[in-house]
Amino acid sequence: MNARFHRSLVVRLLALSVLISVCSIAATAWLAVRTTARAIRQEQGQAISDDSRIYEALVARAATHRDWQGVQALVDRLARETGHRVVLTTQDRRPIADSADVDVDAGSGTGSGRRAPLPDRASATVDALSVDAGVSGSRGRDRIDSRAVGPFRLTSAERTELTALAQRRVNCLNQIPGIRATTATAPNGRPRVDAPGYTGSRCANDVLDRPTRTEARALAQLDTLVGTCLSRRGSGPVRLAPDLTWTGTGSRIPVDDQLVSSCLDSARREQLAPYVAPAALLFIGSPDQAAAVSPFDLSAPNRLRMAAVVGSVLLLTVAVTVGLGLRLVRPLRALTTAAHRMKAGDLAARVQVTGKDEIGRLAEVFNEMSRHRAELERLRTEMVGDIAHELRTPLSNIRGWLEAADDGVVPADRALVGSLLEEALLLQHVVDDLRDLAAADAGALRLHKVPCDVAELLQQVVTAHRGRADHAGVVLCVEDGVGLGTVDADPVRLRQAVANLVSNAVRHTPSGGTVTIRAHRDDVTVVIAVADTGGGIRPEDLPRVFDRFWRAEKSRNRGTGGSGLGLAIVRNLAHAHGGSVTAESTYGEGSLFTLRLPAGGGRRR
Incomplete structure (x- = not known):
């Protein structure tokens, strides 16, 4: 019996495919517009990210060098990696390095003159003592770059000694259950031990915690500079700790934190100025674009082309779906016919397996089920015959002996009774075995x-x-x-x-x-x-x-x-x-x- 037209698998597959195609085409158009807009936003975001990356690299260079000598190689590398033109000049716009002019003599301001003109406004000012938070993305209040350490940089011997002490403390703390200590190195080379969750004093080391000779000299110099600044402003001196926190000394204890912070900031700039590169102007140029992105055109010719493409896709979808649907329905109809034959009692009903897909596997399973049912029917027939035989034999013996006794052929003595009892016991044994098997099959054993x-x-x-x-x-x-x-x-x-x-x-x-x-x-x-x-x-x-x-x-x-x-x-x-x-x-x-x-x-x- 064929299924109704609106319930046919072909119709359902066709409707599903058409719906999927329409949704896919609409989604593709929407995705194209969204992708274009997203690409523009990503390009803008990438430009900001590139600017920040270039600025950070140059600030790091300025914080760790006294001048800009040799910066041309860094500028060229940043230009290659970002695709932007990178130009670095002095405050009066004398060139220091330019990725577009390999003849620039870094630090001298001379070059071949083949450079393109610079814009009126610089992208940023590269100054390790006054970091531009808007370009670097820094959230801290201290505008001095943390990599500018100047006289606080430890000597090689001090770093070696403190590193060994820090490792010894880490090994000690890691022996405490639940503590996982690690080391980190500050920009000046001082190792720091981090042990989250631990507040005790075990494994403490005075040598590791107090300033080294280099740090003590630099801290004393900074104390003098801060004290001079406070004295000029009518405030008493302070003593600085290695972490740059302060405590008042003398009779005139400063009470204005803002004043101390201002003097500390100016003193640090004065102390670090000889150790960092001078401030420079940074110009970042955009890469040349091959062509501007044209807007999405919905003119009449384009709409006609889109309609033609949509129609072609729908026509192809319908053709493919009908073909696949017919290929699916044909073996299913054969399975339905074979199932009706089996229902009518034809245990030899089989289906031809024409493929190895899901339909082919279904046909194989159906054939296995048909063979299994035929085998079960054969076993059932044999079992009925076997049961009849097993019950008939002792019953026939009992009947034969009783008829012989009734006819007077054999005497009704104890031997006859024993023989009849033996046959009855055999009959009971067969019945008991059948009962046990039936109980086991029914799960009632x-x-x-x-x-x-x-x-x-x-x-x-x-x-x-x-x-x-x-x-x-x-x-x-x-x-x-x-x-x-x-x-x-x-x-x-x-x-x-x-x-x-x-x-x-x-x-x-x-x-x-x-x-x-x-x-x-x-x-x-x-x-x-x-x-x-x-x-x-x-x-x-x-x-x-x-x-x-x-x-x-x-x-x-x-x-x-x-x-x-x-x-x-x-x-x-x-x-x-x-x-x-x-x-x-x-x-x-x-x-x-x-x-x-x-x-x-x-x-x-």
Whole structure:
């Protein structure tokens, strides 16, 4: 039965594809406009970032050098990396370095004269003692660059000594639980120990904390300069700490923090001036643009072109979607037809697999399901026949003996009653086995788990089957493993499972053979193995030994006895206990059945 047109997969795919295409085209147009605007904003932002980068590099150069000698190489590198023209001049606009003129003699103001004219206004003033916060993006109140240290720069020997002391403190602090200490180096070369969250005095070192000789001299010079400035303004002197905090000395203690800060700032500039490069003007030129970005044109010809492109995209989308939809629907219709055939009872219904995509995989799964259903139907038919046979045999025997007794052919003595009782017990055994299997299939097989002594349970099974084994001329023995202990199991069901394995082994072992029960335990499982020296199982039959009503002999005779349900019950009981059972066999030599259960109980000591 075909689906209605508006519910067809082709129509749905077509509608979805058209919607996606329209949305994609609209989104592309919107994205093009937004991208253009964003590109312009990014270009502006990049220009600001480049200006800040150039300025920072030149300020760092000025803070660590006494003059601009050799700055041309830095200017050329910044120009290459940013794509801007970089020009550095003195305050009276004499050239120091120009990325557009390789003939500039840095510091002399001479060049080839091939430079383009500079704008009237400089981009910034490069002065390590007066940093332009608007260009550098600095948020601090101190406008003196932190890299300008002047006379506070430590000697090589002092740096080596303080670095060793700092590392020793770090090693000491890292021994405190929860503390992670690290070192950082100040611009003047002094190491600093950072230990977040630690406020104690352990691992302190006076030598590391107090100023070095170089710092003490520079600090004394700065004290003098600040004191002179304060004295000129009618205030008393102060004493500066290494971190440039101050305390008053003398009778006239200054109370105006702003006055002290002003004098400290001017004193620092005076002290650092000989150690930094003189202030210079910075000019940053924009790179040449190949062409200006044209605005988005919505003229009539462009609108016509856009409509043509949109129509082409929609037409292509419709064609591709219809083609793909038909290719998808064809195998789905075949699957629907095969499913209706299977519903009508045709278990041979199959679908041709034409691809390896999702539809092809669906067809494979459908064929597997069809084969599995056919196999289940075959097994069901065989099981019904096997059950009828197993029930008919003892019933026929009982009826035959009763009719013979009724006709006077055989006397109704104890022998007859015993024979009838034996057939009745066999009939009850078959019914009980079927009931157990039905309960296991329905998930209604209830277990009453208690700690069971494994060795004792095995001895009980051997005792119960000793008479039958002796009668068959089979030696039945158990090898008691060391430390078997207990296992959490239903003792009745576990005894039934082991008994079925032993009964099966005795039944298929000829006179003079041996059936051996072995058991051992590890940390995970308890293993019970039943080995016999019978005729074994053919390799092709081994996978079916746990199937219901399956026997190695193909005929329905009772040459070896049994209902064909014992091993199937063993498998279900093992699974119900959370374990497993396996079979191994060498044809002509014997078989080994191994029952594995979770080692939930205690180990015998």
